[in-house]
Each structure stands twice: as structure tokens, then as C-alpha cells.
Amino acid sequence: MTSPASLVAFIDRDRRFVCHSAAWREWLGDATLDGRDLPDVIGAEAYEALRPHVDTALAGRPVHAETWVSRPPLGPRTLSISCVPQTSETGETRGFFAFVTDAAAGHGVEEAEVHRRKKMEEALRDSQDRLRLAVEAAELGTWDWDLRAGIFTWNDRLGRLWGLPSTAQGDRGVFLSRIHSEDRGRVEQVLRDALRPEGGGAYRVEFRILAPGDRTERWISGHISVLVDEAQQPIRLIGTTFDMTGRKSVEQELLFRKTLLESQSEAAIDGILVVDSAGRMVSFNRRFVRMWGIPPDVVAARSDEAAIASVLHNLVAPEKFISRVRYLYAHPEEESRDELALKDGRTFDRYSAAVRSADGVMHGRVWYFRDMTEQKRQQEAMREGTARLQETLHELNTFAYTVAHDLRAPLRAMVGFSQVLQEDYAPALDSLAHDYIRRIAEAARRMDKLIQDLLTYSRLTRDLMPIENVELAPLVAEVLGRFEAEFRETGARVDVNGPLPPVRAHRVALHQVISNLLSNAVKFVAPGTRPEVRIYSQRKRGRVRLWVEDNGIGIAGEYQDRIFGVFQRLHSLAEYPGTGIGLAIVKRAVERMGGRVGVESATGKGSRFWIEFRSAR
Structure with a gap:
């Protein structure tokens, strides 16, 4: 009897053929197999014989076994079956590859069978070489623990990553010693779980190692596959490791950004809602929920439609509200701002805009609600x-x-x-x-x-005082001309040291201010003293300070704030006539023009009054 070629097929988790090799036609004829159930293809008797192995493979554990099948289409013969599970990134079994051959039981193996097996061994070695190259290209570290022989080995990539000397090959303790002390117990527990007969066959674990040399932490992603014998006892553990430090850093950065955004959202004075293009509430803060009084079941459902329906009864104009919402969802590129009146007397400011990625793709809409009632x-x-x-x-x-x-x-x-x-x-x-x-x-x-x-x-206090550019030099000359007769009578000498830069002020008010300062400078001198006054300016950080300096009687420090009040006099009318309002007028006028006023003085040493304004544009 000539043995048919080996059968290869992929069976999904629902026990259906997904794809198969051409050799199936030699065994089963030209019938279409893809999409058909496994029992329907191989027959009930063969399926019952193979079912334990199929269950094991779909549980995620590899299988290699021989089984007698007595009836066609697969029998009568002893079948050698190998199953290799395929798992997703999350560890879920997607299905398995099945390799089926005629076991050709007995001692008299035909020459053709021997030749076929040699070809298969050569193909296996070739596949192993390709796998090795792929592992090296992917920079995967691999290790192999032969439980029967008690040998624990690893490849060069893992040795370099772990910092393991070549002399340490076979020492599982040295291998485990490089794992971070906080993670070592967790990794050892995974290995113990893998050694249990009832284990799942495949395990994933993330842990840290201490890199050789600088002892920096590096994150490792590990995958462990368990090979079992016919009695379903573990005989070998094969592991792969991948340095995921870069990915972990990105994950931690993304987690930090997510936490930061959530913190900022919760700290905001607005109620914030983000809805994706499918109408799902992907993000919102507690203030949004409290402002609108959204029920917990609606919050849990995360449906924007349900949330809208739950708040309409709160609004004075619900039809207008829902109409505007629908319009904005139909025109995702538009921004919007309006006010919402609630029946309980509150008023919300509502702002909405599109959520766009850097390449301009629309991903949804963000809504901001601010309670403007108190404002x-x-x-x-x-x-x-x-x-x-x-x-x-x-x-x-x-x-x-x-x-x-x-x-x-x-x-x-x-x-x-x-x-x-x-x-x-x-x-x-x-x-x-x-x-x-x-x-x-x-x-x-x-x-x-x-x-x-x-x-x-x-x-x-009450008049409008429009601010404009005022040229100081001609304004000071105009004030001096007004006092010309008084200066002749008192013999006063007034020196103006230029330049006097233009300022931002109200011309009429500034005229009054300079007049009052100049009048006081000439008036408050000791008997028999000739008044001497100096006017000059200083520029500093976009401002101009005008000084009026005299040789008068001076002002004691404890009175220098008081003199700018209404009806504040330090001398009798007989000594120095006046109303006691002149400096109060100066202070009020300067402040109305956005300026400042002050004095530097000491008793008997004269006074230096200053007024300060913004420089002209």
C-alpha cells in the first residue's frame, strides 16, 4: 500500500476548515473543504478518535500523537497527528495548524516512506534555520528548558540582554537572578503555573531586568509555550523575550498625558463632554454630569442620544436645543457658541467645536458648558x-x-x-x-x-477724560506763562531742564496738575527765601516721570501720604493761604489718567514732587 502525502490544514476555533493543502484531494477527493465543519469532512468515527487532540489544541497546548482510524475516508490506518496552536496578542487561541500523516506502523517501513521522512526532516531543518534568522532579525531572546534532561539554555541575544556569560549556560538560577527583585517572584509563579498538568499551555508575562554594566531597568515581554507528552505532562518549556523598554516608555508617557488631561478636565470650571463620530460619549468630567443631573444609568450607557433625552426637560426651549445639536452634528466643521436658559433659573454658556487630528480628520465633537448664572x-x-x-x-x-x-x-x-x-x-x-x-x-x-x-x-471724578498723546514741553511753557506775573512779584526762579518727552494723558487735566504743583513750589518757602524751582523728566520702562523740585520748607515723612487728602493742611491760613484741596486735585487727576504721583521730602530741605505717565505711542 502506498501512503498518501501529508495533510496540512488550518482549523479555526469553531472547528471549521479555513485553508488546506492539495494533498487532501488524494485522501478525500475533489470535495470543497474551506468553511466546512471538521466532523463533516473526516466523518463521525474519525472525529471522535481525534476529538481529544483537537480539544487540547484549541485549549492552546501543542499535540503530537498517533491514533487508529478504522473507517474511510481517513481509515483504515494509524494516523500520526501534530497540532500547533495559534494565539493572538492577548493570548486567545485563534485555531491550530494540523499536520496528518500515515504512521505506517510496524517494523517494515517501505523505502518510499523512509525517503519521505528524510525529506520532511530536511524541510524541518530548513524551517528551523528560517525561524532562527527571523528570531535574530526581530532581536528576540529565546530560552529552552528541557524538563526531562534538566537542561536550561538560551540564545546569544538573550545572553547579551541579560549580561549572562557563556559559561552560565544551563544555570536557571543565574538566568532568574537577573530579573528585578520586585518582579522575580511573579515570573517564578508563572513558571510554576506552566509546569502544572492542568496549565493552559501558553503564558505571557512582563517584567524588568537590570541591564549589565549601568544596572538600568529594562522592560521585557516574555512568552512561554509548554510542550506535553501523550499523557499531557509538561516535558519542555520554550520562551521568547523581547526588549519593550521603548514601548513601555511610550506607554508611560501616554498614561501620564492621559492622567494629566483627565486632571485638567476635572479641575476645569466647565462641564466638558467629548463625543466621537459614532455618537458615543468617550470622555466627560464630573462637573458635566452634576451640571445637567444626568442619571447614573445614562452615564454608564455613554450614549449621547440618551444623555440629550435625559436633559431636555430641564430646558426652557428644548426644541431649539435639539435642533442646534443635530445641526452641529450634521456640520462637523462648524464651531458654535450660545446661551441655554434652564427652567430652574440657571443660564449655561455652551461652546462646541470639532475634534480634529493633525491631518485634519474629524473624530467627533467637544462640548463645553459653563454655569453663567452668578455672572x-x-x-x-x-x-x-x-x-x-x-x-x-x-x-x-x-x-x-x-x-x-x-x-x-x-x-x-x-x-x-x-x-x-x-x-x-x-x-x-x-x-x-x-x-x-x-x-x-x-x-x-x-x-x-x-x-x-x-x-x-x-x-x-465724574467727567470723561479721553487719553491722548500730550507734548510736555509746550504744556509746561504754557503753565509758566500763566504764572509770569506771580513769579515777578515773588522773584521766583524756575529752570526747565529738557528734554520733556510726550506722555499719554488728558491735556486739560495735566495742565491743572502742573499748575497746582508749580503754585505750591513757589508758595511754600521760608520767609525771606527766594523760590527756586527745577522741572525735569526721566524715562523708565515705557513710562515718563516729571519732577517738580523746590527749595521750600519741606514735608515731614509722617505727613507725606496725608497731604494728598481733601482739606489737608499742615500750616495755618495766616502762614500759607490756600484751600487744602490742591494736592487732592493733583492725585485724583493723575489717577484718572492712569498715572501715579508721589513726593520725596524732608523738613527744611525742600520737596521733589513727581507725576508719572505712560510714554506717548
Whole structure:
């Protein structure tokens, strides 16, 4: 009897033929096999004989056995069957390759059978060589533990990776000693599991080793296959190792980025939802769930449609809401921002945009929801406050007009009648009467000046003050011209040291500020002292500081903040006349223009007042 050629086929986990060699036609004829069930192809009697081996292979364990089959199409003969399981990356068995030959039992093996077996051995050696080259190209470390012989060996790649000397071949203890102490116990447990007869046949494990030399940690991915004998007892463990340090670093970096993004999402003041192109809620933070009150079962389902349906009853205009959502899903490239009114009085700001990859591919949509209720209330309160303020300002303007017109008119009358008394009735009045009339006129003038300063201070508070570029040099010259007569009377000397750069200010207000500073510089000098004033500027970091320096009586340190308040006087009217409002006007005007004001002084050593503004553009 001539033995047919060897049969080769791949059987999937559902026991169906996926592919097969041409030799099956010699055994079974020209029948189509792919997609057919194994029992249907080989017959019930042969299937029952082979079934234990098929079960073992689908459990992930290799098989090599001989079985007698008495009936066609495979019998009558003794079959030699080898099964090699194929597993996925997750360790799940996808199916197995089956190799079936006629065992040709007995001592009288025909010459053709011997020749065929030699060919198979040569093919096996060739396959082993190709496998070795593939292992080397993939930089896989391999090891082999022959349990019967007690020999443990490894290839050169693993030896280099582990830092194992060639003299250590066969020493399993040295091999295990290179594994990180925190992982060694776990690896040993996997080996013990593999040695149990009821083990699964294939194992995966990740662990660290300490690299030779610098003792750095390297991550290793290990795969162990268990070979068993006919009694299903382990006889050999074969392992492969792959240096996955780079991949592990990437995984750790990705995990860090994922954790960072989740932390940022949870720390955000917005409720955040990310929906993929299939309508699945792929990411959301707790604030989003709390804001909308989404039920736990809807959260667990991660369905955007279910989430939308669960919140519609909260909205004042649910139809408008759902219409906008559907429009944005139909136009994924568009961004959107609007406000949502809820029935409980809350207001949400909603922003949405597409989730795009670097190459522009749309992967879904992100939604941001911010509770604007408190901000809306504050804005409404601000609008009401602004309205009240405008009403108050209107009343102040009316009051200022009254002060300017109704109060100053009697003062002008007092001064006028005093002058009439002095001019027309001078002969009838004694010296005491003349002194009283002079005092009345001076008091009326002081009161008029006080009213004017108060009105100026009031206007600085309420009037609009548009900021523009102001040339300092001509403005200072204009102020000096206004004081020309007073300077001649007092003998004051004023030096202007240029240049004076332009600043950002309000020209009229700045004129008032410089006038007040210059007036004080000339006024507050010791009796018999000629006033000397120096005006100059400094540039610093985009700002200009204008100095007004005098040789006056100076100001003690404890009073230097107080002098900028309203009605703050350090001397009596008899010593130095004034209203006590001049420096308050300076401070208010400078601050309204976005500037700063200060003074450097000491008693008896003069004063250096400064005002500072942004440089002109």
C-alpha cells in the first residue's frame, strides 16, 4: 500500500476548515473543504478518535500523537497527528495548524516512506534555520528548558540582554537572578503555573531586568509555550523575550498625558463632554454630569442620544436645543457658541467645536458648558448700579450748577458791596471799619476759591477724560506763562531742564496738575527765601516721570501720604493761604489718567514732587 502525502490544514476555533493543502484531494477527493465543519469532512468515527487532540489544541497546548482510524475516508490506518496552536496578542487561541500523516506502523517501513521522512526532516531543518534568522532579525531572546534532561539554555541575544556569560549556560538560577527583585517572584509563579498538568499551555508575562554594566531597568515581554507528552505532562518549556523598554516608555508617557488631561478636565470650571463620530460619549468630567443631573444609568450607557433625552426637560426651549445639536452634528466643521436658559433659573454658556487630528480628520465633537448664572446676576446688578450711578451723577451735575451759580452769586455780591463801601464811604469809616470790610472781602474770595476747587475736584471724578498723546514741553511753557506775573512779584526762579518727552494723558487735566504743583513750589518757602524751582523728566520702562523740585520748607515723612487728602493742611491760613484741596486735585487727576504721583521730602530741605505717565505711542 502506498501512503498518501501529508495533510496540512488550518482549523479555526469553531472547528471549521479555513485553508488546506492539495494533498487532501488524494485522501478525500475533489470535495470543497474551506468553511466546512471538521466532523463533516473526516466523518463521525474519525472525529471522535481525534476529538481529544483537537480539544487540547484549541485549549492552546501543542499535540503530537498517533491514533487508529478504522473507517474511510481517513481509515483504515494509524494516523500520526501534530497540532500547533495559534494565539493572538492577548493570548486567545485563534485555531491550530494540523499536520496528518500515515504512521505506517510496524517494523517494515517501505523505502518510499523512509525517503519521505528524510525529506520532511530536511524541510524541518530548513524551517528551523528560517525561524532562527527571523528570531535574530526581530532581536528576540529565546530560552529552552528541557524538563526531562534538566537542561536550561538560551540564545546569544538573550545572553547579551541579560549580561549572562557563556559559561552560565544551563544555570536557571543565574538566568532568574537577573530579573528585578520586585518582579522575580511573579515570573517564578508563572513558571510554576506552566509546569502544572492542568496549565493552559501558553503564558505571557512582563517584567524588568537590570541591564549589565549601568544596572538600568529594562522592560521585557516574555512568552512561554509548554510542550506535553501523550499523557499531557509538561516535558519542555520554550520562551521568547523581547526588549519593550521603548514601548513601555511610550506607554508611560501616554498614561501620564492621559492622567494629566483627565486632571485638567476635572479641575476645569466647565462641564466638558467629548463625543466621537459614532455618537458615543468617550470622555466627560464630573462637573458635566452634576451640571445637567444626568442619571447614573445614562452615564454608564455613554450614549449621547440618551444623555440629550435625559436633559431636555430641564430646558426652557428644548426644541431649539435639539435642533442646534443635530445641526452641529450634521456640520462637523462648524464651531458654535450660545446661551441655554434652564427652567430652574440657571443660564449655561455652551461652546462646541470639532475634534480634529493633525491631518485634519474629524473624530467627533467637544462640548463645553459653563454655569453663567452668578455672572448674569452680577451683570444685572452692575447694570442696575450703573443706572443708579448715572442718576446720582445727574444729581451731582445739577448740584454743581447750583453751587456754581446760586452760591457764588452772593459771594460776588459781598465782594462788590465791600468795594463800594471802601470806595464811596471811605471818609465816613474809621480804620477798624476798613479792616472789617477788607476781612469780609478776603473771606468771600477764599470761599469762592474753595467752591471753585471743590467743583474742579468733583469734575475730575465724574467727567470723561479721553487719553491722548500730550507734548510736555509746550504744556509746561504754557503753565509758566500763566504764572509770569506771580513769579515777578515773588522773584521766583524756575529752570526747565529738557528734554520733556510726550506722555499719554488728558491735556486739560495735566495742565491743572502742573499748575497746582508749580503754585505750591513757589508758595511754600521760608520767609525771606527766594523760590527756586527745577522741572525735569526721566524715562523708565515705557513710562515718563516729571519732577517738580523746590527749595521750600519741606514735608515731614509722617505727613507725606496725608497731604494728598481733601482739606489737608499742615500750616495755618495766616502762614500759607490756600484751600487744602490742591494736592487732592493733583492725585485724583493723575489717577484718572492712569498715572501715579508721589513726593520725596524732608523738613527744611525742600520737596521733589513727581507725576508719572505712560510714554506717548
